Amino acid sequence: MSGKDISEQKFGLFLILPSLIILGVVALYPLFRNLLLSFMGSDGQFAGLHNFLLLLQDGRFKKSFLNTLLISGISVPIQLSLGLFFAVVLHKKFLGREVVRTAVFLPWALPTAIIAVTWKWIFNDFYGVFNDLLLRLNLINEPLAWLGRPNLAFFCIIFAEVWKCTPFVVVILLAGLQSIPSDLYEAISVDGANAWQNFKLITLPLLKPALLVALIFRSIQTFGIFDSIWILTGGGPGGSTESVSLYIYDTVFRYLKFNYGATLVVFNFVISLTFVLIVYYMFATRRQFEY
């Protein structure tokens, strides 16, 4: 290494130092701290696997875990397919496309919490516009308590999540679509391919990397769903819509069980990480995750 290279190195490190430090303190340190807390009792003594054994017998955790799986399992596929549909439509050239793109992008930028408040008002059982619309269309005979019944509350939560998060998928897929060279479509049209064949033979295979990124991000984020449930149902009625994040929040900040909360976090993290690694090694090449 020449002297110039060394000073380049120093300068380069100096530039990333603030980011490294702050990421280390705020993102990396909590991981290790969680791990440490999860092996300790509330008295601060080493407790071995005690907390993890508690977790295995915890019915409320199991319920919240299944709820979260259900919400993710239903809403993520909808987000992806709807996002794919919107992206393909918005990729076409048509009059007013920029206006439509603005409208479709908007939900991503709106505060999740405030949108949840909006949905709470729309789904209100007495004064909500959703009931009113369904009544006017004669689809229901009497107002339904959308947030007061487990199945209906699930519907509302998934609806809100899909509405809010599909735009993220659209943006990622639009970027993917833009990177597909248009001469591929020209080449295949010479062979007489129709729109569906275009989509199946070119768009979908070449969009796979973008779809994969969207799948991983949306699954992990939806698995951590908190804001909208906290506001829409608070986990109710009777814990029927409680997600893992909500349960962890309650464990720590209502029941003040720090160590058990940390244990739940560790478990949650391991599950998420396993999911990422499985998807990653099954489908992906390394390039996609580098900028």
Added chain:
Amino acid sequence: MSIEKRKKNAVWRKLKISFFYLLIIFIVFFHLAPFLWQVISSLKNAEEIYSIPVKYFPSSVSWDSYKHLITSPVFLKNFFNSIIISLATTFFCLVFATLSAYSLSRINIKFKNLLQLLLLLACLFPQIIFLVPLYEFMAKFHFINKSFALVLPYVTFSLPLAIWMMAGFFQTIPKELEEQAMIDGFSRMKILWKIILPLSWPALATCAILIFIGPFAWNEFLFALTFMTRDMSRTVPVAIALLSGASMYEVPWSRICAACVLATLPVVIFVVLFQRKIIAGLTRGALKG
């Protein structure tokens, strides 16, 4: 082709186009409806908001809810908190991200992979993973109820998007520009300051907007709920969420809707004005593989 067949084709095409535009209208409506409903609800008076069946347009526009909000000291303070915290987040994140992104895209440094890994960690996993130790940290150093308690995590979790975006931008600047400057005896610092930065203002502006409207400045909820425990320290989303949990006879919904409109307005304005640039910036950085 026979004339009849050609006519049939023309009709078919017109049908297809009308169907397409119907679809477009539906898509736009689907995405705007909740927001529009908030606006309409916020303009109803305290009685009309609870009328059954629901009135789709208020018989008269009432600004009472807005008047009440902009004279409420707590709401103004919450709004002010949100602005200060978001601006501070945007500023610090922009500085850190620009420096890191330049280093990542131009200098072949050690720890590059470590930084990439940390960025991935910070943007991939949900906030709840980090919440408990961060709360412990904030409580230990007496940062609870202080803006710093939010600015620190917000800057951190906004970094990935901002760095990827800026790195994506730096890669579009030709390297020859810098090589020439180096031959002329410019140091790296001087190149960054005198050549790169003046070229980067548009990208920096887009990046700043992206940070501001991203999930971790104006919009964040969980950290704000946890680290701000006093009414006067809260940010707008938390304040509104807590209001909406109160009994509807205590706080009329028209007022909550008005608060929602005011709180989403800054974001809506940014998106409407800069949608093109924001999406371009998001996609240039995030997905280059």
